[in-house]
Amino acid sequence: MEKIRIELTVNGKQHDLLVAPNRTLAQTLREDLRLTGTKQGCEVGDCGSCTVLLDDVPVNSCLVLAVQAAGRRVTTIEGLAQGNELHPIQEAMIQHGAIQCGFCTPGMILSAKALLDRNPDPDAGEIKDALSGNLCRCTGYQKIVEAVQDAAAKMGRD
Amino acid sequence: MTQKFNVIGSRAPRLDAPDKATGRACYVDDIEFPHLLEGAILQSPHAHARILSIDTSAAEALPGVAAVITHRDVPDVRYGVSPARYDETIFAIDKVRYVGDEVAAVAAEDLDTAMAALELIKVEYEVLPHVLTVDEALAEGAPVIHDAFPGNICAEVHQEFGDVAAGFAESDIIRTDVFVNKRQDGAFIEPHRCVAVYDNFGQLTLTSSTQVPHYVQRTVAMVTGIDVGKVRVKKPYVGGGFGPKAEATPCDIISAFLAIKTGRPVRVAYSREQVFLHCRARHQFKHVMKTGFKKDGTIMALDHQCWLEGGAYSSFGIATVYYAGSLLAAPYKLPNMKYDGWRVYTNKPACGAQRGHGGVAARACFEQQLDLIAKQLDMDPIELRLKNIMTAGDVSCNDLAMSSLGMKECIEAVRDGSTWRDKRGRLPKGKGIGMASGFFVSGAGYPIYRSETYHCTVTIKVQEDGGTVKVLTGAAEIGQGSDTAMAMIAAEAIGIPLDRVRLVSGDTDYGVDLGAYSSRTTLMTGHATKEAGEAVKDRVLTALAEELGIERDRLDMANGLVEISGDPVDFSELRTKYIKEHRGWSDHPAGDQITFTEAARIAYLKYGTVVGTGKYKPPVLGGKFKGAAVGTSPAYGCSAQVAEVTVDLETGQVTVDSITDAHDCGKAVNLTSVEAQMEGSVSMGLGEAMFEEVKFDDQGRVLNASLGEYHIPTVLDMPQMSCIVVESGEPNGPFGAKEVGEGAIMPTIPAILNAVHDATGVTITELPITPERVLKALKEKEQEKD
Ligand code: FES
Numbered sequence: 045m046e047k048i049r050i051e052l053t054v055n056g057k058q059h060d061l062l063v064a065p066n067r068t069l070a071q072t073l074r075e076d077l078r079l080t081g082t083k084q085g086c087e088v089g090d091c092g093s094c095t096v097l098l099d100d101v102p103v104n105s106c107l108v109l110a111v112q113a114a115g116r117r118v119t120t121i122e123g124l125a126q127g128n129e130l131h132p133i134q135e136a137m138i139q140h141g142a143i144q145c146g147f148c149t150p151g152m153i154l155s156a157k158a159l160l161d162r163n164p165d166p167d168a169g170e171i172k173d174a175l176s177g178n179l180c181r182c183t184g185y186q187k188i189v190e191a192v193q194d195a196a197a198k199m200g201r202d
Numbered sequence: 203m204t205q206k207f208n209v210i211g212s213r214a215p216r217l218d219a220p221d222k223a224t225g226r227a228c229y230v231d232d233i234e235f236p237h238l239l240e241g242a243i244l245q246s247p248h249a250h251a252r253i254l255s256i257d258t259s260a261a262e263a264l265p266g267v268a269a270v271i272t273h274r275d276v277p278d279v280r281y282g283v284s285p286a287r288y289d290e291t292i293f294a295i296d297k298v299r300y301v302g303d304e305v306a307a308v309a310a311e312d313l314d315t316a317m318a319a320l321e322l323i324k325v326e327y328e329v330l331p332h333v334l335t336v337d338e339a340l341a342e343g344a345p346v347i348h349d350a351f352p353g354n355i356c357a358e359v360h361q362e363f364g365d366v367a368a369g370f371a372e373s374d375i376i377r378t379d380v381f382v383n384k385r386q387d388g389a390f391i392e393p394h395r396c397v398a399v400y401d402n403f404g405q406l407t408l409t410s411s412t413q414v415p416h417y418v419q420r421t422v423a424m425v426t427g428i429d430v431g432k433v434r435v436k437k438p439y440v441g442g443g444f445g446p447k448a449e450a451t452p453c454d455i456i457s458a459f460l461a462i463k464t465g466r467p468v469r470v471a472y473s474r475e476q477v478f479l480h481c482r483a484r485h486q487f488k489h490v491m492k493t494g495f496k497k498d499g500t501i502m503a504l505d506h507q508c509w510l511e512g513g514a515y516s517s518f519g520i521a522t523v524y525y526a527g528s529l530l531a532a533p534y535k536l537p538n539m540k541y542d543g544w545r546v547y548t549n550k551p552a553c554g555a556q557r558g559h560g561g562v563a564a565r566a567c568f569e570q571q572l573d574l575i576a577k578q579l580d581m582d583p584i585e586l587r588l589k590n591i592m593t594a595g596d597v598s599c600n601d602l603a604m605s606s607l608g609m610k611e612c613i614e615a616v617r618d619g620s621t622w623r624d625k626r627g628r629l630p631k632g633k634g635i636g637m638a639s640g641f642f643v644s645g646a647g648y649p650i651y652r653s654e655t656y657h658c659t660v661t662i663k664v665q666e667d668g669g670t671v672k673v674l675t676g677a678a679e680i681g682q683g684s685d686t687a688m689a690m691i692a693a694e695a696i697g698i699p700l701d702r703v704r705l706v707s708g709d710t711d712y713g714v715d716l717g718a719y720s721s722r723t724t725l726m727t728g729h730a731t732k733e734a735g736e737a738v739k740d741r742v743l744t745a746l747a748e749e750l751g752i753e754r755d756r757l758d759m760a761n762g763l764v765e766i767s768g769d770p771v772d773f774s775e776l777r778t779k780y781i782k783e784h785r786g787w788s789d790h791p792a793g794d795q796i797t798f799t800e801a802a803r804i805a806y807l808k809y810g811t812v813v814g815t816g817k818y819k820p821p822v823l824g825g826k827f828k829g830a831a832v833g834t835s836p837a838y839g840c841s842a843q844v845a846e847v848t849v850d851l852e853t854g855q856v857t858v859d860s861i862t863d864a865h866d867c868g869k870a871v872n873l874t875s876v877e878a879q880m881e882g883s884v885s886m887g888l889g890e891a892m893f894e895e896v897k898f899d900d901q902g903r904v905l906n907a908s909l910g911e912y913h914i915p916t917v918l919d920m921p922q923m924s925c926i927v928v929e930s931g932e933p934n935g936p937f938g939a940k941e942v943g944e945g946a947i948m949p950t951i952p953a954i955l956n957a958v959h960d961a962t963g964v965t966i967t968e969l970p971i972t973p974e975r976v977l978k979a980l981k982e983k984e985q986e987k988d
């Protein structure tokens with residue numbers, strides 16, 4: 045298969061990549077760029093563990109082809125912390141005990157970030173809607189929702 | 203007994219959380235293996251078929267293929283979970299027994315090539331008649347799945363404790379109820395995967411997404427014939443397990459053979475569909491319970507029968523069929539109990555252990571029956587339960603000993619926490635409130651294979667430079683928080699702050715640990731960790747006492763500072779020495795207490811490296827009857843939940859509005875993690891109650907082998923949960939701690955069922971509680987009235 049040259053901005057850094065037309069964004073991130081924080085629990089768009097932000101919108105990166113992301117901005121879990129300073133959602137997830145096995149966590153955090161970026165003061169229902177595409181088998185979600193509420197409150201204060 | 207703790211009982215954030223929140227945590231697929239080959243498994247398309255021939259020549263000839271293996275290339279060994287039922291082979295030899303049975307495997311330069319090679323393997327089958335249900339499998343003249351088990355009965359149990367006939371004779375009311383659940387999938391978000399490396403020293407190293415490195419090590423050593431000392435199993439972070447990852451899988455075994463054959467690292471990874479095909483998750487149970495009660499509500503006798511639809515192989519099933527009976531003997535006083543259980547082979551993926559192993563459907567049936575009896579007796583269901591509960595010191599009819607049991611506290615906590623008294627019988631039409639209790643082991647009393655092995659060993663090494671300790675344990679952190687719990691126990695035992703503890707785990711090189719199953723880690727590995735920590739503390743303080751010229755028993759350590767009883771001791775010389783050793787450093791110890799760092803340094807200078815070790819195995823437990831081992835445990839956790847539901851009487855749709863949950867974990871090592879286990883248990887129980895069901899077509903193929911079609915709870919399905927942690931102080935647990943990981947799931951399903959009954963007056967006896975089932979039951983009730 046003829047490879048295609050694409051430009052991809054990932055976590056603020058521009059990459060020139062040669063990708064096969066059937067390569068998914070998840071594969072490109074994980075294998076070509078070694079950004080393995082993006083997980084894959086199903087590879088068919090059901091679980092949300094591969095969620096990344098494409099131009100600030102959460103997408104299942106296992107369903108997006110790398111070529112479809114050409115010229116666009118991608119944010120992965122690796123792009124959230126500023127050096128050693130964690131993003132408030134990351135911090136809240138840790139403090140609230142909202143992380144168990146952690147396999148859903150990167151996707152969950154990115155879905156939450158997309159929500160708080162467009163709606164800084166969501167109610168519980170809006171948070172649940174925003175996270176409804178991210179499956180978690182460990183937590184029962186309650187501590188995750190609490191963490192996002194807390195992060196929203198903290199971010200609103202700063 | 204209120205012991206003061208510095209670390210235990212806190213809400214310390216989990217040690218692994220920052221890595222998991224930032225994407226740094228590495229799971230199997232995140233680790234780079236140079237020169238890696240991708241493996242793929244050819245699985246049977248038939249539920250039951252004879253293999254007439256296998257031709258791998260075309261696959262072998264495909265460029266990029268490094269190896270193709272079938273049963274001809276591997277030893278003809280049987281393996282499985284229980285040595286009494288080793289009924290699996292590495293690849294199918296003469297026949298396949300379910301859709302998904304392993305027939306051949308390929309290693310290739312990339313996954314696409316491996317998959318293409320699978321297509322080129324030609325297998326000729328003669329399709330055989332199959333059986334998919336217990337009834338089909340037990341029918342006269344049914345096809346036989348394993349020649350050694352002509353009636354398709356994989357295991358059966360027949361037990362009687364006390365005198366059941368006499369118990370019924372003394373009963374005023376006898377009820378018989380039937381209950382059926384559905385096959386539930388584990389649905390952990392990370393599918394199974396393993397990378398095997400066979401090195402130039404003849405050592406085999408597996409990096410596996412497993413709950414049980416120890417058992418994987420033993421199984422892989424056994425099937426490959428490699429000396430067990432040369433097999434190492436490492437578990438990186440694991441994306442959930444819940445039971446189905448508690449045994450060696452084809453990913454582990456086949457990657458090992460492919461790595462040996464090719465001399466290169468090989469990965470074998472399940473797709474989500476293959477997770478459903480491998481299964482090893484919750485059985486489908488059918489329970490029939492006949493129970494006798496006195497007019498005052500006293501439980502007199504239980505005659506219980508159970509059939510388990512097991513799938514094509516045993517997996518954990520022998521333990522499962524025993525647990526399905528034995529775990530009912532508590533937490534209520536039940537003087538007479540008879541149990542007959544049958545686990546039946548079918549041509550479906552094998553079921554195994556899943557959270558609440560064997561006990562979940564049984565508990566649902568029994569707790570639902572208790573509510574029905576309460577109604578018959580016109581008693582409050584909570585009163586009925588309180589009347590019958592055991593307390594610490596009680597021993598069940600099948601010899602399970604309650605060394606602690608906060609059952610009463612749990613029931614009262616959910617009664618008061620849910621304001622039960624204001625609601626029960628007072629809610630508007632379509633609203634209901636129900637409760638149930640739960641009970642579970644805190645670690646299986648015996649290993650899966652017969653052995654006097656320690657169940658865990660732990661080593662704690664004091665780092666030579668700096669007052670940090672390193673804990674080495676084989677325990678398996680699979681998301682439940684065991685790394686953090688063990689680090690906290692080590693810190694408490696030594697008397698140092700948590701940030702002075704580093705921990706490595708999940709590697710057979712670090713010691714024996716039977717793994718993350720049967721809710722054993724906190725109690726068992728916790729004991730070993732505590733013992734190792736105490737040894738470290740003693741060694742360090744003994745060195746210090748010698749140095750100071752005082753008695754050892756005048757010294758203690760807390761929060762990283764040495765406490766000296768009696769007259770003040772001049773330690774200025776010791777401090778000067780330490781500071782001289784660290785000239786130019788900025789973090790010199792100050793203050794009027796000797797620090798752990800200084801004391802540890804003295805111990806090192808005296809003795810060399812300071813190491814403490816710990817070990818644990820339970821005492822001999824249980825009775826002498828057959829199967830007495832299953833259900834024994836050094837301690838038991840218990841729980842109670844109240845569910846509140848809304849039932850739409852037009853559509854039959856049930857919504858769970860809230861769960862009030864209390865669990866007796868003995869002592870919470872980490873309060874947040876205890877709640878986290880409780881909440882996670884509720885979600886898995888709620889899924890099973892409300893919608894989870896692995897479905898098959900009439901050819902034995904899974905119909906909903908994806909997380910899109912197999913519905914697990916999303917955030918939108920979850921009710922408000924209020925968790926109440928009860929601490930009864932378990933005398934056999936480290937710092938009083940016992941289980942929470944599985945017992946917490948027990949009350950969820952029956953609490954919901956009982957709430958649905960309260961809301962509608964109907965009894966749902968088959969899961970899941972779909973709108974169709976509720977509507978049907980409502981209609982039947984209407985008709986009864988007419
Ligand atoms: S891996 Fe992309 S949605 Fe599951």
Ligand code: FES
Pocket residue numbers: 142143144145146147148149179180181182183391441442681
């Ligand atoms: S923490 Fe395990 S799946 Fe969410």
